[in-house]
Amino acid sequence: MKRIHDSLRQVIGRHRLVFWYDGAGDWxxxxxxxxxxxxxxxxxxxxxxxxxxRILRHPDRNTRFLLYFPSSRPNDADNWLLDLLLQGHxxxxxxxxxxxxxxxxxxxxxxxxxxxxxxxxxxxxxEALRGLLDKEDDAIGGRLLEGSSTAF
Numbered sequence: 480m481k482r483i484h485d486s487l488r489q490v491i492g493r494h495r496l497v498f499w500y501d502g503a504g505d506w507x508x509x510x511x512x513x514x515x516x517x518x519x520x521x522x523x524x525x526x527x528x529x530x531x532x533r534i535l536r537h538p539d540r541n542t543r544f545l546l547y548f549p550s551s552r553p554n555d556a557d558n559w560l561l562d563l564l565l566q567g568h569x570x571x572x573x574x575x576x577x578x579x580x581x582x583x584x585x586x587x588x589x590x591x592x593x594x595x596x597x598x599x600x601x602x603x604x605x606e607a608l609r610g611l612l613d614k615e616d617d618a619i620g621g622r623l624l625e626g627s628s629t630a631f
Contacts, residue, residue: 483509495543496567502551510547518543527559
């Protein structure tokens with residue numbers, strides 16, 4: 480639970496709006512027990528319009544929101560909060576997503592991380608990878624390890 484809470488704090492530190500879809504309902508306990516200063520936790524269950532009004536009319540524009548959905552992400556055409564989601568961040572709590580957050584890699588690398596989860600079991604390797612990252616890195620262009628001679 481601590482790892483999830485630490486990960487949430489890290490993401491919330493970078494994004495004002497954090498959306499957490501939990502189709503299986505596996506993370507409800509972690510959501511309920513999560514606490515952070517200046518973060519409003521909102522459980523979204525058939526109250527999307529009210530949540531949208533609450534966020535858009537909130538008097539303090541610096542307030543951060545953690546929106547928990549005990550359901551899967553809806554199709555974009557059916558998502559009342561899509562505009563806010565596109566401004567914010569979609570949090571995911573699977574092993575690959577947590578490894579992405581630990582390293583600072585963008586979500587484009589999710590499929591690569593899923594294929595190499597064992598690599599992310601060692602903190603030393605994660606720290607070494609973090610040292611190699613650049614803002615220009617992406618999963619398509621392959622700039623990440625060009626010219627790198629660092630061995631893991």
